[in-house]
Amino acid sequence: MKRNVVVTALAAVISVLLPVLIVSGFAGLGERVGRRDAGPVSVVTVHPHEEILEVAEKQGRLTVFLAGTIDMGAGEDWQSRADSLFRALPCGKFMLFNPRQKEWDPSRQGEMEYQVNWELGHMEEADCIIMNFLPGSSSPVTLLELGLHARGGKLLVVCPEEFYRYDNVRITCGRYGVEMFASLEDAVRHVSHRIRGKED
Secondary structure, rough: OHHHHHHHHHHHHHHHHHHHHHHHHHHHHHHHHHHHHOOEEEEEEEEOOOOOHHHHOOOOOOOEEEEEEEOOOOOOOOHHHHHHHOOOOOOOOEEEEEOOOOOOOOOOHHHHHHHHHHHHHHHHHOOOEEEEOOOOOOOOHHHHHHHHOOOOEEEEEEEEOOOHHHHHHHHHHHHHEEEEEOOOHHHHHHHHHHHHHHHO
C-alpha cells in the first residue's frame, strides 16, 4: 500500500515538474542564441560551408571580407582578433566573411576549388574588404587579391613596413587611392566611422 502511495506521489511530482523543466530549458536556449545580438552592436561571422547561416543573418548588415595572410592555416589567426574588435565597437550591424576554416583539408574532393571560388565571390560581394599583410609572410594570394581589388573602391589595407613587399603595396595603394592603415584596430575603427556617417 505504501509503495503505491509513493509511486503515485512521484508520478504527480514528475507530471508537474517536467513541463516546467522543458519550458525553462527552451527559454535558456533562446537566451543563448539571442546573446549574439544583445546590445547596440551585432556581429555575425561566416566561414566557408556556412551558407545557411549567411542567408539567415545577412539582411541589414554591412558585409566585411577579412582578406590577408593565412599561410595555409599556419599563420597567426588575426581574423579572430578582427572579430573581437568588431564586437567591441559601440554600434553597428556587421557580417564578417572569414575565409579561415577550422578543419581545412585541401585534399578533400573539390575543396580547393570551392574555397577559392568562395573567397573570390565573397570579396566581390562584400561592402568592404579589410586586407591584412603580416610581416614574415610572403602572402602571394593576398598580393594577387590586392591587384584584383585595388580599383574597386572598397579596399582597406593594413601593411607594416616590415612586410617584404611593403613598397609595392604602398605604391599600388597610392596609385589607386586605396586607404592604408597602421593597424587592424585602425581599419576596423574606420569601418565603424563609415557606418556612423551613413546613419547620420
